[in-house]
Amino acid sequence: ATCFGGLLSENPSFAYCVGAETCLSYLYNTPEQQREMLAKIGVDSIAELFEQIPADLRLNRRLALPPALTEIELEAHLTELAAKNGEGRSRVSFLGGGAYDHFIPAAVDAIASRSEFYTAYTPYQAEASQGSLQTFFEYQTLICQLAGMDVSNASLYEGGTAVSEAVFMAMRITNRHGKVVMLESVHPEYRQVCQTYLKQLNCELVVVPCPGGAADPDEVRRALDDRTACLVVQHPNFFGCLEEARELAELAHRVEALAVVSFDPVSLGLLARPGEYGADIAVAEGQALGIPLQYGGPYLGIMACKNDFARKMPGRLIGETVDRQGRRCFVLTLQAREQHIRREKATSNICTNQGLLALRATVHLSLLGKSGLAEVAELCTRKAHYAADCLTRLAQFAGLELAFPARPFFKEFTLRCRAGVDETVSRARAAGFDIGPKLSAYGKIGGQRLDDCLLVAVTEKRTVAEILGLAGALRR
Amino acid sequence: ATCFGGLLSENPSFAYCVGAETCLSYLYNTPEQQREMLAKIGVDSIAELFEQIPADLRLNRRLALPPALTEIELEAHLTELAAKNGEGRSRVSFLGGGAYDHFIPAAVDAIASRSEFYTAYTPYQAEASQGSLQTFFEYQTLICQLAGMDVSNASLYEGGTAVSEAVFMAMRITNRHGKVVMLESVHPEYRQVCQTYLKQLNCELVVVPCPGGAADPDEVRRALDDRTACLVVQHPNFFGCLEEARELAELAHRVEALAVVSFDPVSLGLLARPGEYGADIAVAEGQALGIPLQYGGPYLGIMACKNDFARKMPGRLIGETVDRQGRRCFVLTLQAREQHIRREKATSNICTNQGLLALRATVHLSLLGKSGLAEVAELCTRKAHYAADCLTRLAQFAGLELAFPARPFFKEFTLRCRAGVDETVSRARAAGFDIGPKLSAYGKIGGQRLDDCLLVAVTEKRTVAEILGLAGALRR
Amino acid sequence: MRNRQATQLLFDHSKPGRRAAIFPASDVLERPLDEIIPLAQRTALPLQLPELTEPEVIRHFVNLSTENMSVDTHFYPLGSCTMKYNPKRHERLAGLAGIVDLHPNQPGDQAQGMLELLYSLQQILAEIAGLPAVSLQPAAGAQGEFTALLVASAYFRDKGERRTKVLFPNSAHGTNPASAALAGFQCVQLSSTPQGFVDLSELQSHLDDATAVFMVTNPNTLGMFEREITRVARLVHDAGGLVYIDGANMNAIAGIARPGDFGGDMMHYNVHKTFTGPHGAGGPGAGPIAVRDFLADFLPGPIVVSDAAGTAKPVFYRLVTPPKSIGRVRSFFGNVGILVRGYCYLRTLGAAGVRAMSENAVLNANYLLAQLKDVLPVPQGERCMHEFVASARLLKDSRGISAMDIAKRLLDFGFHAPTVYFPLVVAEAMMIEPTETESKETLDAFAQAIRTIVAEDAEYLHLAPHETPISRPDDVRAARQPILKWTPPAE
Amino acid sequence: MRNRQATQLLFDHSKPGRRAAIFPASDVLERPLDEIIPLAQRTALPLQLPELTEPEVIRHFVNLSTENMSVDTHFYPLGSCTMKYNPKRHERLAGLAGIVDLHPNQPGDQAQGMLELLYSLQQILAEIAGLPAVSLQPAAGAQGEFTALLVASAYFRDKGERRTKVLFPNSAHGTNPASAALAGFQCVQLSSTPQGFVDLSELQSHLDDATAVFMVTNPNTLGMFEREITRVARLVHDAGGLVYIDGANMNAIAGIARPGDFGGDMMHYNVHKTFTGPHGAGGPGAGPIAVRDFLADFLPGPIVVSDAAGTAKPVFYRLVTPPKSIGRVRSFFGNVGILVRGYCYLRTLGAAGVRAMSENAVLNANYLLAQLKDVLPVPQGERCMHEFVASARLLKDSRGISAMDIAKRLLDFGFHAPTVYFPLVVAEAMMIEPTETESKETLDAFAQAIRTIVAEDAEYLHLAPHETPISRPDDVRAARQPILKWTPPAE
Numbered sequence A, B: 001a002t003c004f005g006g007l008l009s010e011n012p013s014f015a016y017c018v019g020a021e022t023c024l025s026y027l028y029n030t031p032e033q034q035r036e037m038l039a040k041i042g043v044d045s046i047a048e049l050f051e052q053i054p055a056d057l058r059l060n061r062r063l064a065l066p067p068a069l070t071e072i073e074l075e076a077h078l079t080e081l082a083a084k085n086g087e088g089r090s091r092v093s094f095l096g097g098g099a100y101d102h103f104i105p106a107a108v109d110a111i112a113s114r115s116e117f118y119t120a121y122t123p124y125q126a127e128a129s130q131g132s133l134q135t136f137f138e139y140q141t142l143i144c145q146l147a148g149m150d151v152s153n154a155s156l157y158e159g160g161t162a163v164s165e166a167v168f169m170a171m172r173i174t175n176r177h178g179k180v181v182m183l184e185s186v187h188p189e190y191r192q193v194c195q196t197y198l199k200q201l202n203c204e205l206v207v208v209p210c211p212g213g214a215a216d217p218d219e220v221r222r223a224l225d226d227r228t229a230c231l232v233v234q235h236p237n238f239f240g241c242l243e244e245a246r247e248l249a250e251l252a253h254r255v256e257a258l259a260v261v262s263f264d265p266v267s268l269g270l271l272a273r274p275g276e277y278g279a280d281i282a283v284a285e286g287q288a289l290g291i292p293l294q295y296g297g298p299y300l301g302i303m304a305c306k307n308d309f310a311r312k313m314p315g316r317l318i319g320e321t322v323d324r325q326g327r328r329c330f331v332l333t334l335q336a337r338e339q340h341i342r343r344e345k346a347t348s349n350i351c352t353n354q355g356l357l358a359l360r361a362t363v364h365l366s367l368l369g370k371s372g373l374a375e376v377a378e379l380c381t382r383k384a385h386y387a388a389d390c391l392t393r394l395a396q397f398a399g400l401e402l403a404f405p406a407r408p409f410f411k412e413f414t415l416r417c418r419a420g421v422d423e424t425v426s427r428a429r430a431a432g433f434d435i436g437p438k439l440s441a442y443g444k445i446g447g448q449r450l451d452d453c454l455l456v457a458v459t460e461k462r463t464v465a466e467i468l469g470l471a472g473a474l475r476r
Numbered sequence C, D: 001m002r003n004r005q006a007t008q009l010l011f012d013h014s015k016p017g018r019r020a021a022i023f024p025a026s027d028v029l030e031r032p033l034d035e036i037i038p039l040a041q042r043t044a045l046p047l048q049l050p051e052l053t054e055p056e057v058i059r060h061f062v063n064l065s066t067e068n069m070s071v072d073t074h075f076y077p078l079g080s081c082t083m084k085y086n087p088k089r090h091e092r093l094a095g096l097a098g099i100v101d102l103h104p105n106q107p108g109d110q111a112q113g114m115l116e117l118l119y120s121l122q123q124i125l126a127e128i129a130g131l132p133a134v135s136l137q138p139a140a141g142a143q144g145e146f147t148a149l150l151v152a153s154a155y156f157r158d159k160g161e162r163r164t165k166v167l168f169p170n171s172a173h174g175t176n177p178a179s180a181a182l183a184g185f186q187c188v189q190l191s192s193t194p195q196g197f198v199d200l201s202e203l204q205s206h207l208d209d210a211t212a213v214f215m216v217t218n219p220n221t222l223g224m225f226e227r228e229i230t231r232v233a234r235l236v237h238d239a240g241g242l243v244y245i246d247g248a249n250m251n252a253i254a255g256i257a258r259p260g261d262f263g264g265d266m267m268h269y270n271v272h273k274t275f276t277g278p279h280g281a282g283g284p285g286a287g288p289i290a291v292r293d294f295l296a297d298f299l300p301g302p303i304v305v306s307d308a309a310g311t312a313k314p315v316f317y318r319l320v321t322p323p324k325s326i327g328r329v330r331s332f333f334g335n336v337g338i339l340v341r342g343y344c345y346l347r348t349l350g351a352a353g354v355r356a357m358s359e360n361a362v363l364n365a366n367y368l369l370a371q372l373k374d375v376l377p378v379p380q381g382e383r384c385m386h387e388f389v390a391s392a393r394l395l396k397d398s399r400g401i402s403a404m405d406i407a408k409r410l411l412d413f414g415f416h417a418p419t420v421y422f423p424l425v426v427a428e429a430m431m432i433e434p435t436e437t438e439s440k441e442t443l444d445a446f447a448q449a450i451r452t453i454v455a456e457d458a459e460y461l462h463l464a465p466h467e468t469p470i471s472r473p474d475d476v477r478a479a480r481q482p483i484l485k486w487t488p489p490a491e
């Protein structure tokens, strides 16, 4: 095959034409066109254009990269890599810990793969972006409806940074920069992110231990004081347990701190909404809303707050307005909060956000609607409880027990494995079931006590046969 | 879940609401709306609308159908069915016999899954269908370029019926209705279709035996006479061999019969084009042009012909014209050939054709272009010859030999298995390689001689490692 | 926001040396090409295909797509075509590995999942038809008709009867006579009653011992159920003929009335219509046929049968050809990709769902009829099944506004046009089929648009549409000086 | 052909009882809900989500999509954003089972394929950067900046130095100062030379032992390569600081010059730009960082390492956290879906391809600059790298035509607008980045459009665009009386 990618390059020893044809699928200009273009520019070669770069800074060798692959080869390569994951395809996942195997209707993929959505960028030009803008306005509305909050932004990176952004926001709102209180039952990775984010800021992050699987309100009360910017609660929490969210929010408010809640969007088909129990800022990992697992991202950082705090929010906001002919339309608004206007005074540094994932969540929530979300929530909780029963009671598994039997839980529970976590995981795995994560992976949570525990999550996709299969595999 | 699909149905014992919720995803009208609509119509119930059907003709029971499945359940069901095919996913296909595992660039799927294409219908309203019309005009052009012919229609059902339609067309053109000559080396299923189509018409179908794997021109000459409407040749033929296409076309023309050729589109990256060697009507199975195997269909019937025959063609034709403002545009044209105008005098009964597959072929050919098609053709033929060498010569496989060693072949060859076809197939299969079909599956082709033969096809997707793997598996 | 480069032809973008799909270098031992393919067999001329890059191909076709109306974007009440919603889950599931990549020559024991699916679909279609034997082979409705007529022909031949005629009413779809002619029959078109029904005495007067088949669409192409269908069938049967039901309109009666129960001996389905194929810009379709038991032996092969059903052994599915089969009507099994989608739809609906589908289709059609009948008379009356045929004849006579004018103007309002000028028995026909997957809101908006349009100036309507990329192409020029492909400027 | 129902809001379509996604009935033993979830924990209010059918949802969003311009449909020369073609193969491959459905908590030995891919990507990005240690964790460029600044901070802390200031030129992207502030640094903005380059004496005058990092985009946001970058780096290094390269413009230099070779200590990539993410209507991105070896220990975890490479044992990949890590900057591994696409792109290009990409990006930009400079002056001169910043200042002064007017009017011609009013150092800036995946034909058409536009009537341009669904929304009203969500009419 002929090739012209680097035809006019300065260094003929860069034998582009050998093995480099593959990139040409995406390049347009033929050698003849390149010559015409160079003539118009007034140079003799592409190399001349690069004389802008001092000669000694130009790389005088070819990059040491793996060889170029044609589409057939690339597909074979990726297929091979994919086959090395998960030991084949028919595994059944009870994995939890912040990402879940929920069902994604095909209609979500159909919309997210529309060229006009996924190959556009930030809707800077409203006239050429009403599709995205209206979608994100609808997204904001759906998130507010879901969480019972007043205002939603148009997305943050993911659940972990959303917590940190909420903490910063609370600090700005309360003007308290010295102390933040977080429950130990918040996802340990979210906590680690928050620690990273706060490290530079001389702000103390007080972690309230939750040895019982959820917060003890007395402990929380003791930790809060009038220096506290906010109390960060995850509900349902990392262990799967429900917190006494209303009481906790009240405790925060009592010291004029904000209540920041990280919620599970699916749980709101059944549980009280953050706005209902007094959350000031509600954040979430939105992965459960139609976003594939894809080894951890891209996911969706959800953030909603009370009306008064809108101008303190990080991230983009879409607003309704009218055009010069009075037609309803949508625009990026309150941009004075953002980095491209406010620079170092911005409410956040975020620029590229998670637009396509917000679109997925919008379509997903539209499809589920009122009844669908309630159905999913109920199915998850029923199946999770059935699984917990099977694993601990019905089948008399010596050695398996709920770590926090006194606590109600939603779709996920912490299982203590007296016989050893690794042994339990391997047995399940040999039968094609994945359970976890093991809590030992997160270092200390409440001391060493939880090293014999793991999480088990049960979504609406799991069937009774699969649950019984898992139970069977763990039977001694 | 509540449900209103059949709320107002005449028979309350049709308990629609149990298990029938699934259909509601696609229905719009709520019970309240149904009531409003019935009021506007002036009836009391949907049942009343069905009184148009005499009572004794109305089914007084529920259909005995398998239970309704939600999307989650349907996906689980289809996934299970899919897993029962092909014994898992990592099989390597050397299967041929009219359908081939060619590579399909992802861009083909991306375009074919555009809503605007696949959820539209026949472009009757030109103003609302320029997308389809221009695409099909481009398809017609590409097919003409490919085959070296003057006119292409906008698709027929598939390769087999395309042959029959060509035969009918030849009969109309030559006004010879009593005799058609076909080589035995034409795909046996195409021949069977033609037999079926001709059965009613008192037309003799003379099959010229090809014991040598391709036609003997002397035999063909003897079969042709001045009653013959056409000679039907497949080239490369069913056995993978090349025919002496030019000579055969000349023989047909000598008795003023038409030369009908069924070609392999991929082969035209290398081989002489039908228009080059005198074909009057060129047809093809278009599956190789970006169409997935999907167990036999939908595929694409390609038909092209010489200029003079355009008005005798079956199927739709798209023509260029201008609109009332002089803008170039495209329309369905020469419709006087078609059933909706000409009814029993139409050139064919075809109505719904294979539009989406013609679109796929258009995109596929656009992507391959001049050089890509040549590359694919060369890769196929090189790899097929390498495979034939490995299987027969290099590795000294006792018992495996080319059935037609004297004949050049393109991407497929007939392998004689002295040790038994079934034994050979099973050995390959056990190692994850599929070869075939066995020629015994087609009943008599040239007597019983070929029962110890099977086909092996090698596309550009097969690697040297796979070919050697197959050879290794068949080594005694 | 139209991309002005978009309407250029693919060929206008071609430049020598551009590439999109690029293939790996050969990894096998190289023999000189001349040694494997004789020079005489090789092409002497350079390939003429265009040379494009991948971004160019994508931008071209994505932009072209937006010049189409489609079900996913617009209300598309094209009569007789059942333009219902095409569920997205079907596309995902028909695309599963193991289904989309299954080779048609894969041995049966490696295709048990597929055969199970196709077997179930045969059973389901038999039950809905009330006719026990099904062939999934035909590629579309027209091929279903043709296939069934060959079956009839083989049946009569087998009985030693020579029957040469196929009868059909003048409201029949064009494929009916075309299929009959293709199958070697003599075509006899019957006039209908003024209401558009089968005229019993006309039928009777043509029935004789040369009559092979009477083809009738029910509900008919006017959207009316043939109330006398049992008497029609009895007459045909008494004359020794068979009744063929054109099932294009099954969306009105599936789960409610069965062709086998009202006298049909054979029928076809249009899976791409009734069971949401989808329509693919003109196809592909799938046109399975269902026939009475005494015709089963004549069906084309292959057909899926199940071994060991009811026994202790696991069920095994096999492909067989019926003993007296008419032979194949196409290569391989059938338009399986479409059949899989039809199966998905039928499994989603279940028995109650199938019925609800027809009920809502009929409700929507009658509602729209009620909305429109004052502005656009419906000669066939106050009621319809899943579609109705309005007539612009009065408007044409009084103000010169034709069915075509209204159809074209509807495009400006963001609605696809109904089928126009079919069936032939209604002057200025507008055949409107809303389907069950449209909302009252949409029907109201459509009715409102029609009301607006009929009040518009006739001259303005003759020039409609006004907001589409093109308007009123010159069909005569296209047919007189056909340009059927692009030719390079040089040529 | 616009569907007039299309611009209704989702919520306008809602009707009580409509359903799209429906779930199976529970198949497990039922315990009363109150027993498992206490009533007090349950919501007391009905859910407020809309009620829609699936066809409605699809038609709504498909129609909405067509109100967007996008790379697949239009030339999109949005400066600084590298709106190149997004290969379709990436979407297919990132969607493979085993990749798209891999759980982030799947144990490492069940994710070896994924870890191998991510490991290779780390290596590739290190090589292109000329900086050996890579973290793939940051979710976008801005988070990459922030992360790298935390790394610098940890590094200095580890050395026992207290450095509090981050310096950047006034041409810097807004994320630079915002990230610095977020990381707890004091921001110092430096003025540039009249040509828009880093002003060495200005830099020198601000460098001191409190200087932690100098952030510089190279090529800079004017599309110019900082010729003095080695001297810049030497000055910063001499003052004990680190040099951060904002890699948003790597599309100009990948394979040609390496940040590590011209003095950068840290950098980020924007995988969604340079390595064709795609852009997803605003995101997701991926913003991996590459740093010098002495900073490696401070990178956030997890990072992929390979065991047994070079030994006889099969390679095994593991996730580790560097010893002095700053900690996590997000949950899980990173925006893997985007990283997979970037990997696919880099494997498609190979070394020569990466270079050809930059060469053609620079060629296209210079060609367009040459075409446009007469009509739209480019203050920075005759040459550029992959993009250039034209100014409408003269037009504004002479005829009142602003950069915004031209941008808006371009939409009517079927071109997305360039980035306007950035960088801040150029008045009436129009930042134009064609990328390498556009053709000369398109560039010519774009230049022609600009030429046409600047000759148009100013009043007409103030009202532009004229052919888009909306025109010139009232931004002030949007900000003064923010309506940030739909509220039901009753509320």
Ligand SMILES: Cc1ncc(COP(=O)(O)O)c(C=O)c1O
Pocket (backbone or CB within 6 Å): B350, B351, B352, C080, C081, C140, C141, C142, C143, C173, C175, C176, C217, C221, C246, C248, C249, C270, C285, C286, C287
């Ligand atoms: C009444 C009727 N019969 C038969 C057909 C032919 O079916 P197909 O187009 O699937 O071949 C049609 C399709 O338009 C039809 O409407």
Ligand SMILES: Cc1ncc(COP(=O)(O)O)c(C=O)c1O
Pocket (backbone or CB within 6 Å): A350, A351, A352, D080, D081, D140, D141, D142, D143, D173, D175, D176, D217, D221, D246, D248, D249, D270, D285, D286, D287
């Ligand atoms: C020069 C420059 N730096 C940094 C960024 C921020 O990158 P991201 O949007 O990926 O966070 C951008 C993106 O617009 C940019 O153009």
